[in-house]
Amino acid sequence: MQQTADVTEELARRVVTAAGRALDVDLTPEQALVQASPRDGVDFQANLAMSLGKQLGRPPREVAGLIAGALELGGIADPPEVAGPGFLNFVLCKEWLEARTGALLGDPRLGVPETAAPRRIALDYSSPNVAKEMHAGHLRSSVIGDALARLLRFAGHEVLPHNHLGDWGTPFGMLIEHLLDVSAGQRTIADLDAFYREARQKFDSDEAFATRARTRVVKLQSGDEDTLAVWQELVDESTRHFNAVYALLGISLTDNDIYGESFYNLYLAAVVDDLEKAGLTEVSDGAICVFPEGFRNREGDRLPLIVRKRDGGYGYAATDLATVRYWTSERGATDLLYVVGAPQAQHFAMVFAACRAAGWLTGHAEHIGFGTVLGADGKAMRTRAGETVKLADLLTEAVTQAAAVVAERSELDAAGQAEVARAVGIGAVKYADLSGDRERDYVFAWDRMLAKEGNTSVYLQYAHARTQSILQKAGGVPDGAGILLEAPAERALALKLLRLGEAVKAATSAYAPHKLCTYLYETAVAFSRFYDDCPVLKAPSPSLRASRLRLTTLTSNTLALGLSLLGIEAPDQL
Ligand code: ARG
Numbered sequence: 077m078q079q080t081a082d083v084t085e086e087l088a089r090r091v092v093t094a095a096g097r098a099l100d101v102d103l104t105p106e107q108a109l110v111q112a113s114p115r116d117g118v119d120f121q122a123n124l125a126m127s128l129g130k131q132l133g134r135p136p137r138e139v140a141g142l143i144a145g146a147l148e149l150g151g152i153a154d155p156p157e158v159a160g161p162g163f164l165n166f167v168l169c170k171e172w173l174e175a176r177t178g179a180l181l182g183d184p185r186l187g188v189p190e191t192a193a194p195r196r197i198a199l200d201y202s203s204p205n206v207a208k209e210m211h212a213g214h215l216r217s218s219v220i221g222d223a224l225a226r227l228l229r230f231a232g233h234e235v236l237p238h239n240h241l242g243d244w245g246t247p248f249g250m251l252i253e254h255l256l257d258v259s260a261g262q263r264t265i266a267d268l269d270a271f272y273r274e275a276r277q278k279f280d281s282d283e284a285f286a287t288r289a290r291t292r293v294v295k296l297q298s299g300d301e302d303t304l305a306v307w308q309e310l311v312d313e314s315t316r317h318f319n320a321v322y323a324l325l326g327i328s329l330t331d332n333d334i335y336g337e338s339f340y341n342l343y344l345a346a347v348v349d350d351l352e353k354a355g356l357t358e359v360s361d362g363a364i365c366v367f368p369e370g371f372r373n374r375e376g377d378r379l380p381l382i383v384r385k386r387d388g389g390y391g392y393a394a395t396d397l398a399t400v401r402y403w404t405s406e407r408g409a410t411d412l413l414y415v416v417g418a419p420q421a422q423h424f425a426m427v428f429a430a431c432r433a434a435g436w437l438t439g440h441a442e443h444i445g446f447g448t449v450l451g452a453d454g455k456a457m458r459t460r461a462g463e464t465v466k467l468a469d470l471l472t473e474a475v476t477q478a479a480a481v482v483a484e485r486s487e488l489d490a491a492g493q494a495e496v497a498r499a500v501g502i503g504a505v506k507y508a509d510l511s512g513d514r515e516r517d518y519v520f521a522w523d524r525m526l527a528k529e530g531n532t533s534v535y536l537q538y539a540h541a542r543t544q545s546i547l548q549k550a551g552g553v554p555d556g557a558g559i560l561l562e563a564p565a566e567r568a569l570a571l572k573l574l575r576l577g578e579a580v581k582a583a584t585s586a587y588a589p590h591k592l593c594t595y596l597y598e599t600a601v602a603f604s605r606f607y608d609d610c611p612v613l614k615a616p617s618p619s620l621r622a623s624r625l626r627l628t629t630l631t632s633n634t635l636a637l638g639l640s641l642l643g644i645e646a647p648d649q650l
Contacts, residue, residue, distance in 0.1 A: 082187070082189075082575065082577045082578045083168070083176075083574055083578075084110050084575075085578075086152065087120055087153070087166060088105035088108040088122070089105050089108075090147060090149060090150070090152075091122045091124065091147065092105055092107065094143045094144075095108070095124065095128065095146075097146045098143055098145065099132065099143070101132075103124070107124060109122060109123040109124045109127075110122045111123070112575070113165065113166075116564075117167070119571060120153070120165075120166040120168070121163050121166065122143075122163070122166070125137070125139040125140035125158075125162035125163070129162060135162075136161055137162045139162060140158040141158050143164065144156050144164060151171070151172050152168060152169060152172050153166040153168045153172075154166075154167050168571070170567075173567065173570055173574075174558075174570075175559075177561070177570040177573060177574060178559040178626070180573060180574070180630055181629070181630065182557065186573075186633060186637055187574065187576055187577040188231075188576055188580045188581070188637075189577055189581065190231065190232040191231045191232045191233060194233050194234060195410045195411050196233070196407075196408055196411070197228055197234065197235050197410070197412075197413060198238060198407065198409035198411070198413070199221060199225055199228070199235055199413045200221075200238055200240050200399070200413065200414040201218060201222065201239070202214060202217050202218040202221060202322075202327065202415075203217060203239055203240040203241065203242070204241065204242070204314075204318055205241070205242030206241055206242060206243040206310055206311050206315075207247075207248075207251050207271060207272050207310050208268055208269060209267075209269045209317070209464065209466050209467065210317075210318060210321055211464045211465070212448075212449035212464070212465060212467075212520075213448070213449075215449070215467050215470075215505075216417070216446045216514075217417070218321075218322070218327050219505075219506045219509045219643070220415050220509065220589065221415040222329070223510055223589040223641065224415065224444070224587055224589070225237055226641050226642070227584040227589070227641050230580070231580075231581075231584050236407060236409060237328075238333055238334075238335040239333045239334045239335065240335060240399065241311070241314075241334055241335075241336030241337065242336070242337055243311050243314075243336035243337055243338045244338040245391070247272075247275075247276075248292075248310070249292040249293035250276065250278070250279040250292075251271075251272070251275050251310055252289075252292050252296065252303060253275075253285060253288045253289045254271070254275035255271075255306055255310060256306060257278075269464070269466075297389070311336070317468075320468060321467050321468055321471070324468065324471045324472075324502065325471065325502060325505075325506070325643075326502060326643055326645070327643070328643075335399075337392075337395045340398035340402060343398040343401065343402055344390045344395070346401075347383065347398045347401060348364060348383055348384055348394075350401070350434060350436075351366055351434055354435070356430070356434060357383060362386035363380075363382050363384060363385050363386050364382075364383045364384040365380035365381060365383060366380065366397075366430045367379065367380055368381065368426045369429060369433070370429065371422070371425070371426050379422075379426065381393040381394075381397070381430055383397065393426075393427065396423070396424075397427060397431060397434075400427060400428070400431040400436055400437055401431065404431075404436055404437055404438075410439045412439070412441040412442070413441075413442055413444055414441075414442070414443050416443060416444070417445065417446060417447075417448070418447055418515065420443065420445070421443055421445050424441075424443035425443070442587070444587050445514070446514040446515060447515055447516045447517035449509075449517070449518060450517050450519045450520065451519070451520065457520050471501070471502060473522075474501035474504060474522075475497050475498050475501035475502065476501070477501060477522050478498075478501030478504060478526060478534075479493065479497035479501070481500065481534065482497050482650060485650075486650060487649075488649060488650075495647070496649070499644075499645040499646075500533070500534055500650070503533035503537060504532065504534060505525065506642065506643060507532060507536075507642070508520070508525035508532075508533075510590060510642055511532075511589075511593035511594075511597075512590055513588070513590055514587075514590065531594070531597040533639070533644050536596055536635055536639060536644075536646075537639075537644075537646055537650060538650060539600035539603055539631075540646040540647075541646075541649055542603075542607070543628050543629075543631050543632035543635070544632060544648040544649065545649070546613065546625075546628050547625065547628060547632065549613060550613055550625050553622070553625045553629055554618075556622065558619060560620055560623040562620070564609075565602070565605045565609040565610055566606060566610055566623075568606070569606040569627055569631065572595075572598060572599045573599065573630045573631065573634055575595065576599075576634050576638065579591060579592050579594075580638075580641065583641075592641060593642065596635060596638040599634055599635065599638075600635065606624075606627065606631075612624040612625060612628060
């Protein structure tokens with residue numbers, strides 16, 4: 077078994093032990109405030125002495141000195157220097173760093189720990205609407221959700237993905253009638269949005285059609301077989317569109333993961349029953365509602381979740397109540413995660429509150445919100461005609477643009493270049509989405525996301541391809557795990573390589589893939605410095621050459637593993 081406690085944590089534990097011994101305080105490792113130092117010549121810094129000094133009424137430098145005196149570092153680092161107002165500055169011991177780095181070579185997980193407490197996590201992501209094109213919000217949900225699924229699985233959790241398709245509700249009356257009208261014979265929908273618009277237009281302008289549509293909704297809800305068959309066609313046709321986008325994007329959702337709104341119909345009556353028995357419902361305006369505690373509008377009125385509408389129908393909120401109930405009660409999920417745009421934050425907060433009150437939800441539930449994709453004008457991204465951008469078009473464009481970038485300096489043949497253009501183009505779109513704090517909006521800009529320098533997937537893919545090319549030229553890496561860290565750039569690279577586990581853990585626990593992106597970027601930068609400063613193939617000695625090849629191997633594997641956890645490919649050659 078590899079030792080996987082990360083360096084930061086290991087230092088932090090020793091620091092709090094020392095603080096306990098010297099000052100009789102009981103701190104958690106987090107309270108040691110250990111972090112990698114941004115300054116040259118110092119590897120880590122512990123910043124607890126300032127707050128501790130205040131708390132104990134003693135000068136922070138004195139507190140720092142006492143902790144330093146009580147520290148047992150076990151060969152990890154030299155005794156720390158007390159600096160500035162009371163920082164403890166650590167420099168890791170060269171031998172320890174070399175041994176630790178070498179140990180990574182035998183570890184397929186590269187030091188990323190597996191969880192000691194696996195959870196069963198129901199993960200709602202992508203969730204587009206039937207008979208509508210997926211839009212940029214569904215792109216974000218798909219990309220972020222898929223990265224989280226990969227991260228959580230890699231950590232050892234069980235992930236139950238579910239694609240909450242919008243496949244039910246009143247619009248299906250007009251959609252079904254329209255499909256019947258247009259498709260005497262062959263039923264294909266080339267353009268989902270156009271189809272939807274036509275149906276809506278007819279509904280608004282043609283009274284007879286509107287009446288047919290309303291009758292059709294009733295038939296659909298009462299389970300009329302012919303109606304359901306047409307509805308199924310709409311669902312299947314839409315799913316084909318969605319699957320095409322998933323295939324292009326490399327999203328791992330399949331038809332087995334579809335749990336559309338319609339899936340929960342079966343459970344809606346029981347939801348109402350349970351809520352009524354629990355005394356949580358009220359009739360308001362003829363509708364059965366739940367008013368979860370603590371939610372009010374600006375006027376101070378309580379906000380309802382509508383469980384059953386006045387006409388007996390069920391809506392979005394009712395379905396989500398049923399969703400929670402299903403995944404916790406029937407599927408035993410311990411955690412519920414919903415990767416859905418920020419505007420639905422209140423909806424989920426209210427659903428969770430109601431479900432806790434109903435006793436369906438005792439574990440963790442979280443809305444993983446995200447911001448909007450903006451166009452160059454700073455407004456939600458649209459086509460020039462003012463329509464929502466079709467994802468399939470966007471992704472095709474990404475591959476075309478990437479092909480131009482790749483062709484500039486590739487030595488690959490045409491087929492190879494096409495394959496790489498796909499990996500680069502799709503990777504760029506995904507990485508642009510993942511590399512910023514997800515709660516923020518971001519501007520969709522081709523030149524920025526396809527830049528060869530900076531925090532982009534292209535830069536990481538080039539760095540990875542470079543490591544592969546070096547390894548290829550070397551004709552093999554000598555057996556053994558000896559690492560020699562002589563040059564500063566070598567040492568800095570090793571320090572980065574040792575921190576993949578921390579980065580993955582941080583990204584996973586905060587559902588924040590950008591933390592992994594930042595780490596990978598810093599690692600690629602550290603590699604680039606190393607490559608500039610330290611000849612690998614022409615290293616001055618065989619042992620140094622072997623060590624540098626090993627560092628190159630670790631960099632290669634780190635970048636490839638990191639990118640794969642984000643759902644991004646790392647071709648060996650660009
Ligand atoms: N279909 C919805 C939309 O496009 C997203 C559904 C999210 N999931 C959920 N359980 N409500 O906005």
